[in-house]
Amino acid sequence: MEVEGLCQPEYVRRNMCFGSRGQLLVFLLYFSYVVSGQIRYSIPEEMKKGSIIGNVAQDLGLDLKRLRLGRARIVTGESVQYTELKTDKGILVVSERIDREQLCGDVTPCSFSFEIILENPMELHRVTVEILDVNDHSPAFSRKDIQFEISESATLGSRFMLASAEDPDVGVNGLQNYILTPNYNFVLKQHAKPDGSKYAEMILQKQLDREEHPSFSFKLIALDGGNPQRSGTVNIEITVLDVNDNAPVFNQSVYRATVMENAVKGTYITTVNASDADGGSNGVVTYSFSNLKQSVADIFSIDETTGTISVDGGIDYEKNKKYEIRVEVKDQGGLTDSSEIVIEVIDVNDNAPVMNVMSFSSSVSEDAPLGTTIAIINVKDADSEKNGQITCSINSNLPFKIRSSLSSYYTLISDVAFDRETTPEYNITITATDSGSPPLSSARTLHLRISDVNDNAPLFNQSSFAAYVKENNSPGMSIFTVSARDTDWNQNAKISYHLEDTQISGTSVTTYISINSETGVLHALRSFDFEQIKQLNLVVKAQDGGSPPLSSNISVNIFIQDQNDNAPQVLYPVQTSTSLVAEMVPRSADVGYLVTKVVAVDVDSGQNAWLSYKLQKPTDRALFEVDLQNGEIRTIRQVTDKDAVKQRLTVVVEDNGQPSRSATVNVNVAVADSFPEVLSEFTDFTHEKEYNDNLTFYLVLALAVVSFLFITCLVVIISVKIYRWRQSRILYHSSLPVIPYYPPRYADTLGTGTLQHVYNYEVCRTTDSRKSDCMFARPDSQNVLIMDPTSTEKMQRMQSEKHIMDEPDSPIEFRS
Helix, strand or coil, X not given: CCCCCCCCHHHHHHHCCCCHHHHHHHHHHHHCCCEEEEEEEEEECCCCCCCEEEEHHHHHCCCHHHHHHCCCEEECCCCCCCEEEECCCCEXXXXXXXXXXXXXXXXXXXXXXXXXXXXXXXXXXXXXXXEECCXXXXXXXXXXXXXXXXXXXCCCCCEEECCCEECCCCHHHCEEEEEECCCCCEEEEEEXXXXXXXXXXXXXXXXXXXXXXXXXXXXXXXXXXXXXXXXXXXXXEEEEECCCCCCEEECCCEEEEEEECCCCCCCEEEECCEXXXXXXXXXXXXXXXXXXXXXXXXXXXXXXCCCEEEECCCXXXXXXXXXXXXEEEEECCCCEEEEEEEEEEECCCCCCCEEEEEEECCEEECCXXXXXXXXXEEEECCCCXXXXXXXXXXXXXXXXXXXXXXXXXXXXXXXXXXXXXXXXXXXXXXEEEECCCCCCEEEEEEEEEEECCCCCXXXXXXXXXXXXXXXXXXXXXXXXXXXXXXXXXHHHHCCEEEEXXXXXXXXXXXXXXEECCCCCEEEECCCCCCXXXXXXXXEEEEECCCCCXXXXXXXXXXXXXXXXXXXXXXXECCCCCCCEXXXXXXXXXXCCCEEEECEEECCCCHHHHCEEEEEXXXXXXXXXXXXXXXCEEEECCXXXXXXXXXXXXXXEEEECCCCCCEEEEEEEEEECCCHHHHHHHHHHHHCCCCCXXXXXXXXXXXXXXXXXXXXXHXXXXXXXXXXXXXXXXXXXXXXXXXCCCCCHHHCCCCCCECCCCCCCCEEXXXXXXXXXXXXXXXXXXXXEEEECCCCHHHHHHHHHHHHHHHCCCCCCECCC
């Protein structure tokens, strides 16, 4: 550091002290006492911000308190202030980046100045900072490359000027020299200009040969003298101009290429290349095929400029596996060369296997043994190697397998036993697949039918059948249809139906039922009567038409359904045309007095045999009623003197069939306390239609009958006993069901009674009322009046019927 006077002459020139800053200083000199000094610092460029330039307080002899109290500060007229004064430490630091090349350019040395001002008292100190150059720039060329075109006939020693490099650094850091990278043809020579700048030129020292080196490429390097040393590089491109002195030459004597057989038109195969050492038009060559057959010329083409060979037609490996082609090249001067191209065709899996069925049995019996040959197939593939290797298979889940017997021959055989009823036919798809990538395949479908064997008997869909037919059917009507199925086919499945010869009540079933052998329809041969036959049990056989035939049987139960074809039959009271039975009711009878009971049966069954009783046209509705269910006739009020002695009640017995049937019975009732009281009334009542004119005759006849009553009674008793025995045997062997409904109060110990256990019977025969009477069988107070003025035989008949009803062995029992 040195302290100098203010604005020394050289300093004034460099820093322009007499500018605005100078005016400020002059002004300050006039108005205050000034202490001036000057210091100088040297620093390298590109120092970091905050880097210390120097200790200003120490170098100027100032303490820190003076700097702080004097409000020390930097005064500069520049827009950029590169330094900053730290008053607390008295040091000067870098505040902005300092680039010497930007600040001073080529001027050396490079520096800038500023003043430090203090107040109280005013002091002004100049500070000069010199910026030292740093080798931070490399030599640089204005272009990236330098190009020259030099004829191969250029003479030795020819000079070629090179571009110069520039380096913003100065001194030793600036550009120092040039270097040319090694080559065989050129050397470098450097020169210096009066201003000290350097340049270089290139000198030819070896003859150029374009055919040997048609071009050159090397570098020119510019170096500075810094440490570390920096450099700049430019490429030098030299093109050697041709002289026509060479013929074209193929780079290969034989070209080999491959092409896929499925290559489309325009597919690239290969490129032939011939070189001509000459350049320019002298090196332009054309390519063509030489002595090529037309068939081959249609397949391949060559680009005459580039030598590219491509596909121009269809290629088939199976026709030609290799092509040998001659290629010729010619330059502009007519010089030629030739080469051979060998093109091998690569097989492509473009042919699917071809299948031929050599033998095939379209039908095979279902009992064919395992391993039966179904078909023999020949498979061929025009492709080669693995593309022609064939694998045959069949669709899965089929009872077949395929095996290879000879080369290209395959045999299809059965693998499991057939069952036509399960699968009557098969669609066998045989697939032949080659081993190409991707594989190709072809398929052939064989339709195989399984011929039937009679191995299944007819089967009914039920274990037994039940049919229903109403009685009184018309002969020949269809009753039921039996149906069986046979899973066999054609004749083996043709079913015929037959009735097994069974007995029904000792008679062959064929007299009752017939069956249609083809349809299985059962027909009735006669009209059935439910009261005789209630059920028919048949056995039907279904037999197929196979050889030998197979059959199966089934039971058919035909149930005869009842119809309401029988009207009710009145068992009591017995109705005759010539006798009269009258029930006697005393006038002292209470309400509900049982007069009698109508007993009827219906040989039908079910609801057709349900009987109901009702009165029709009674003499006095207010005196009697009949029970709807059991047929009991009772009084419904007290008997009075006004009531007529003789009462006729008509009872209608009706079943519950649809339509219903009925029977009518007349019940005569005598309202009196003794027989003489009503004898004349009933005599008139009995003969009011037939004997109205001969009443006296009948009365005399009745008196005669009464006279012999005792003898008659003896005869009747004996006759009734005999008759009861015969009648009981007839009813016992009869098959007709007689099961009428009776209330429990009238049933005896066997449950078949229809009347009260005790009845009164009073028989009178006389020609004059109250003159003669005969009483018999009077164990109770109830009376039955029987009158027959014409014959004792009528009395016997009535007594016989009564005893029949009393017989324990008969279906209906009456006890007296």
